[in-house]
Amino acid sequence: MSQVNLNSQINQIDIDNLPRHIAIIMDGNGRWAKKRLLPRNFGHQEGMKRVVEIVEASTELGIKHLTLYAFSTENWKRPKNEIEGLMKLLITYIRNELDKLIKNNVRLNILGDVTPLPDLAKLEIRRAIDETKDNNGMVLNIALNYGGRDDIINGVKTILKDVELGNISIEDIDNNLFSEYLYTKGQPDPDLLIRPSGELRISNFLLYQTAYTEYWFSDVLWPDFKKEKLYEAILDFQKRNRRFGGI
Numbered sequence: 001m002s003q004v005n006l007n008s009q010i011n012q013i014d015i016d017n018l019p020r021h022i023a024i025i026m027d028g029n030g031r032w033a034k035k036r037l038l039p040r041n042f043g044h045q046e047g048m049k050r051v052v053e054i055v056e057a058s059t060e061l062g063i064k065h066l067t068l069y070a071f072s073t074e075n076w077k078r079p080k081n082e083i084e085g086l087m088k089l090l091i092t093y094i095r096n097e098l099d100k101l102i103k104n105n106v107r108l109n110i111l112g113d114v115t116p117l118p119d120l121a122k123l124e125i126r127r128a129i130d131e132t133k134d135n136n137g138m139v140l141n142i143a144l145n146y147g148g149r150d151d152i153i154n155g156v157k158t159i160l161k162d163v164e165l166g167n168i169s170i171e172d173i174d175n176n177l178f179s180e181y182l183y184t185k186g187q188p189d190p191d192l193l194i195r196p197s198g199e200l201r202i203s204n205f206l207l208y209q210t211a212y213t214e215y216w217f218s219d220v221l222w223p224d225f226k227k228e229k230l231y232e233a234i235l236d237f238q239k240r241n242r243r244f245g246g247i
Contacts, residue, residue, distance in 0.1 A: 005228070006227070006228060006231075009228060009232070009235070012235055013061065013231060013235060014238050015061075017238050018061060018062060018063060018234065019063065019190075019191035019192040019214075019234065019237055020063075020065060020188045020191055021063075021065035021066075021067065021187065021189065021191055021192075022058065022063055022065070022066050022067070022190065022191070022192045022193075022194065022233075023066075023069070023190040023192070023193045023194070023205070023206055023210070023213070024054070024066070024067070024068050024069065024193075024194045024195075024196075025069045025193070025194070025195040025202065025203060026047060026050070026051070026068055026070065026196070026225075027195060027196055027197035027199055027203075027221075027222055028047075028198075028220075028221030028222045028223065029043035029044045029046070029047040029221070029222055029223055030043050031043070031197065031221055032046065032047070032221040032222070033046075040082055040085075041081075041082060041085035041086075043223055044082075044085060044086055044089055045089065046223035047222045047223045048089050048092075048093055049223070050222055050223060050224075050225050051068060051093065052097060053226060053227055054068075054225070054227060054230055055068075055097075055101075055106070055140060056100075056227075057227035057230055057231075058138060058230070059104050059106060059137065059138050061234075063138055064138060064139065064188075065138065065139045065141065065187050065188065065190075066138060066139070066140050067111065067141035067142075067143060067190065067206070068141070068142055068143065069143045069146065069203075069205050070090070070142050070143055070144055071090075071112075071143070071145055071146070072143075072145075072146060072147055072203065072204060072205070073145055073146065073204070074147070074203075074204065076116075076145075087117065087118050087121050090121055090124075090125075090144070091121055091124050094125065094127075094128045098127075098131060098132075101128070101132055101135075101140070102131060104137060105135045105136065105137030105138070106132060106137055106138050106139075106140050107132045107133065107134075107135040107136070107137070107138070107140065108128045108129055108132045108142070109129070109140065109141045109142070110125060110141070110142055110143075110144055110183075111142070111143040111144070111146045111151075111183040111184065112143055112144045112145040112146030112147075112183065113145050113150070114144055114145060117144065117145065125144075141187075143205070146183070146205075147204045148202075148205055148208065149204060149207065151182050151183055151206075151207070151208065152182070152207065152208050155178060155181035155182050156181075158181050159173065159177075159178065159181045178208075179208075179209075182208060184206070184209055189209045189210065189211070189212070190206060190209060190213045191213065191237070191242075192213065192214050192216060192234070193205075193206070193210055193214070193215050194216050194217075194218070194230070194233050195215070195216070195217050195218070196217075196218045196219075196220050196221060196222050196229070197218075197219070197220070197221050197222060198217075198218075198219040199217075200217055202215075212242070212244050212245075214237055214240055214242065216236055
């Protein structure tokens with residue numbers, strides 16, 4: 001798309017009606033590579049370029065929270081060499097982009113249990129979280145070893161411990177309190193969930209948090225999901241009437 005058309009898209013976006021929180025299921029890297037007779041990890045490498053582009057575009061627009069589904073609890077079933085490639089890409093992304101995240105006032109946050117990740121990946125994650133912890137611009141959530149069901153179960157276990165310890169009572173538990181026991185604590189629920197690749201499911205992603213999220217599906221594979229598609233999704237979101245169960 002030409003710069004003129006991109007500018008036209010941006011000018012149509014109502015900056016006062018942006019989704020506060022956008023969540024994206026980054027899907028289609030493997031199929032993108034297969035169509036080109038390339039190994040799957042080539043698709044992941046190309047998909048990482050889209051991560052950089054979409055993070056930058058979201059920051060420029062003024063999106064406050066962006067969540068990217070990078071690696072699910074189910075992804076451990078994939079071939080070992082693919083998993084190793086994904087972990088190396090994660091390390092490369094942090095090393096290459098950390099200075100830019102700091103410059104753009106982005107705070108990195110992780111959703112999920114990173115305990116099983118390789119030591120070097122955990123080291124880079126901790127470094128990035130520490131070096132961006134004081135940033136107060138966009139929050140970039142990377143969902144790693146994340147599963148929506150695990151998120152809920154872990155929240156239940158933790159809240160039960162607090163009940164046992166007397167920190168809270170059962171009567172205290174409501175939607176607002178329970179949300180503080182999830183990985184997304186302190187953040188608004190997603191207003192917009194984007195899934196490229198033609199799949200029409202949410203794949204165990206933010207199950208509790210997306211109760212009233214607007215979904216936007218695209219046939220475009222993630223490595224081809226450039227910022228004009230993000231703008232298209234936002235423009236479509238801004239045309240919707242969100243009633244939250246009302247009239």
